[in-house]
Amino acid sequence: MTGHEVAEERRGFPFGTLILSAVAILGLATVLYRYINGLGAMTDLSDGRAWGLWISFDLYCGVALAAGGFTLAGAVYIFGREKYHTVIRSAILTAFLGYTLVILALLVDLGQPWYIWHAIIYWNVHSPLFEVAMCVMTYTIVLALEFSPVVFERLGWHVPLKAIRSIQIPLVIAGIVLSTLHQSSLGSMLLMMPETLDPLWYTPVLPLLFLTSAVAVGPAMVIFETTLSSRAFGHKLSTDVLAGLGRAIPYILGVYLVLKIGDLVFAKELSLAFSDNPRTILWWIEVVVGVVLPMVLLSRPSVRQSRPKLFGAALLVIGGLILNRFDVSWLALGGRLGYDYFPHWMEFAVSAALVAWAMIWVIVANRLLRMHEAAPEEEAEHHPAPTTKPAAGRPTAS
Amino acid sequence: MPKGVLVDTTKCIGCRACQVACKQWNGLPAEETVNRGTYENPPHLSGKTFTKVRFTEIEDNGRLQWVFTKIQCMHCVDPACVAACLVGALQKRDDGPVIYDKGRCIGCRYCMMACPFGIPTFEWWDRWPWIRKCTLCVNRWPGTDQEPACVAACPTGALKFGDREALIEEARERIAAHPGKYVNHIYGEKEVGGTSWLYLSAVPFTELGFPNLGEEAVTVNPARAMSAVPPALVAVAALMSGIYWLNKRRQRMSTARAGDHQAKEEVTK
Ligand code: SF4
Ligand code: SF4
Numbered sequence: 276m277t278g279h280e281v282a283e284e285r286r287g288f289p290f291g292t293l294i295l296s297a298v299a300i301l302g303l304a305t306v307l308y309r310y311i312n313g314l315g316a317m318t319d320l321s322d323g324r325a326w327g328l329w330i331s332f333d334l335y336c337g338v339a340l341a342a343g344g345f346t347l348a349g350a351v352y353i354f355g356r357e358k359y360h361t362v363i364r365s366a367i368l369t370a371f372l373g374y375t376l377v378i379l380a381l382l383v384d385l386g387q388p389w390y391i392w393h394a395i396i397y398w399n400v401h402s403p404l405f406e407v408a409m410c411v412m413t414y415t416i417v418l419a420l421e422f423s424p425v426v427f428e429r430l431g432w433h434v435p436l437k438a439i440r441s442i443q444i445p446l447v448i449a450g451i452v453l454s455t456l457h458q459s460s461l462g463s464m465l466l467m468m469p470e471t472l473d474p475l476w477y478t479p480v481l482p483l484l485f486l487t488s489a490v491a492v493g494p495a496m497v498i499f500e501t502t503l504s505s506r507a508f509g510h511k512l513s514t515d516v517l518a519g520l521g522r523a524i525p526y527i528l529g530v531y532l533v534l535k536i537g538d539l540v541f542a543k544e545l546s547l548a549f550s551d552n553p554r555t556i557l558w559w560i561e562v563v564v565g566v567v568l569p570m571v572l573l574s575r576p577s578v579r580q581s582r583p584k585l586f587g588a589a590l591l592v593i594g595g596l597i598l599n600r601f602d603v604s605w606l607a608l609g610g611r612l613g614y615d616y617f618p619h620w621m622e623f624a625v626s627a628a629l630v631a632w633a634m635i636w637v638i639v640a641n642r643l644l645r646m647h648e649a650a651p652e653e654e655a656e657h658h659p660a661p662t663t664k665p666a667a668g669r670p671t672a673s
Numbered sequence: 674m675p676k677g678v679l680v681d682t683t684k685c686i687g688c689r690a691c692q693v694a695c696k697q698w699n700g701l702p703a704e705e706t707v708n709r710g711t712y713e714n715p716p717h718l719s720g721k722t723f724t725k726v727r728f729t730e731i732e733d734n735g736r737l738q739w740v741f742t743k744i745q746c747m748h749c750v751d752p753a754c755v756a757a758c759l760v761g762a763l764q765k766r767d768d769g770p771v772i773y774d775k776g777r778c779i780g781c782r783y784c785m786m787a788c789p790f791g792i793p794t795f796e797w798w799d800r801w802p803w804i805r806k807c808t809l810c811v812n813r814w815p816g817t818d819q820e821p822a823c824v825a826a827c828p829t830g831a832l833k834f835g836d837r838e839a840l841i842e843e844a845r846e847r848i849a850a851h852p853g854k855y856v857n858h859i860y861g862e863k864e865v866g867g868t869s870w871l872y873l874s875a876v877p878f879t880e881l882g883f884p885n886l887g888e889e890a891v892t893v894n895p896a897r898a899m900s901a902v903p904p905a906l907v908a909v910a911a912l913m914s915g916i917y918w919l920n921k922r923r924q925r926m927s928t929a930r931a932g933d934h935q936a937k938e939e940v941t942k
Contacts, residue, residue, distance in 0.1 A: 310800075313797065313800045313802065314797055314802065315797030315798045315799075315802075322717060322719060322720075322785065322794045322797075323717070323791075325782040325785035325786055325795060326782060326786055349913070352917070353913050353916050353920070354920060355920035355923075355924060381781075384781075385780045386778075386779070386780020386782065386801075386802040386803070387778060387780040388779075388780075390779045391779055393778075393779050394760060394779065397760040397762075397777045398761070399758055399759055399761040401756050401896060402756060402757055402758060402759040402783075402899075403895055403898065403899060404757065404758075405759035405760075406899070406902060408759055444917060447913075448910060448913045448917070452906055452909045452910050452913070455905065455909045456902060456905065456909075459898075459905075460902070462898075463898035464783070464895075466894040466895040467753055467783075467891055467892065468786060468787060468891070469887070469891050469894065470789045470886055471786075471789070479894050482898050482901075611717070611791040612882070613716060614717075
């Protein structure tokens, strides 16, 4: 570690953390205000638009953007792509924080948050939301367990460490199963709205579209967050790892695109994409900027080998997904006549605060825990032959 | 026998006695509103208003005419709100009504988003908000011969309470007896799988602000998706275990065969 880098870290952080803390604390105050005065006092929600920013951003985008956890865990532990081992910890942590954020957002959004546990004792198995609730709850626990070795390792608790490691594979499989189910069920939830969701988006294959787009955004999120955190915390990161993730994305996006367009063709509804409804513009941005463009970019080695270009392409994938989730849960969803909705500033404040809290925890974790290397004993277990991987590396250039 | 109400909009005079009776029976407070240049008031259903009469101005042979339509929960035969509610706070009773149990509700408002008629409302102003909507007066009629409060209050017989099947029969007869008077459409007979409230009208329902809905219940597609969940669960779990097993096996074999070969592969840079 050179003196120059230390100085940069010290200079960079306090200012950023100051803003983060301010946003995080303002959000807390807003939430307090909400519990005292009710939802009506601090949202623009109404009977005509009962779901708003929180559902679109915190739930719909939040769950999808946390898909890096199960996709990476699957790639490493199930498909044996060991080279992604270096980024698995941060992927799991982001996923865990993402799901915690979703649950916290729901505790703000629900009218009766103190009864959220009713979802555990009163079951309506026909409700897609019931399945989402169950899976989100269980998966958050699974993610906590998947991440716990990093904490145990730091604390030097060998017994729980061994215990968790021994059930690691079942945990990963459970995580994949739960994710498959609820990522798609978020789409099934919207199937209940054939009369209000724009037909360009409404399709019985919506659950599959939700699943494939979440799988595609998983690696993109890992590229996004590890690029940022490797800069911020000076972790060593091989370009090969990120480029490999970038290589996978066009294939998954390809499946998504074929499903999305093929479904319209099959249903003889492709003409909807060319109607003069202003919403079609949103659809085209989603498809061209969020799917086709990153597919083209990421299939070029020159893009994948360049950190900034790879980062940019990942951003496109993420942006496309966010737009898609906003479309289906808000912009392309008709409200009741005679109502308007634009989020109240306090709604923005809550969403921003949740993101700020997640970032604070990422910083804390990166300061206190070993986020980028597997434990030495695990390395030894997995790779009998010594590798050239430097331990706790620092970038030589950035 | 599922119950229902037949609304003959040609008989409605817009007196709003039903609206007032509903407030009285359900103990709902008045709403403060502003003059919007119409007698129709309040502007929307809300947590304080379960039913209201909509005033639609239409042109009939060059003459301006008012059509009055009472709106409230339709008490669907296959209700979206019931299928949506994750805790089963909304239930469909065999005798017709769709009822709400606030002892279960968590306030997620999925029911509000799912209802194709835009009916359930929320107590936004309250710190402990609940969902509110028409109950079809289940606390009045089962067991007694009392009708729902709105029906009992109607002075012209525009509302008629009875068995849903019999009401559909009667509606058909009324259309047949006066072919020029009604459009040949009983709204609610087939819409989204049928509703307990049925409407007759002299003008097409779309002109009266009724949503133009298909005959398939909106719960069909989500139900299909949900029935795929258990097999998907098993399939994904089996697939992942299988792939894991295959990969482990391959890895073990290749380590056995060429230890140094693998070490070379692992060098990532
Ligand atoms: S009209 Fe809406 S609230 Fe009433 S039963 Fe049907 S779906 Fe439920
Ligand atoms: S708001 Fe209450 S009644 Fe409506 S779906 Fe949610 S839990 Fe069920």
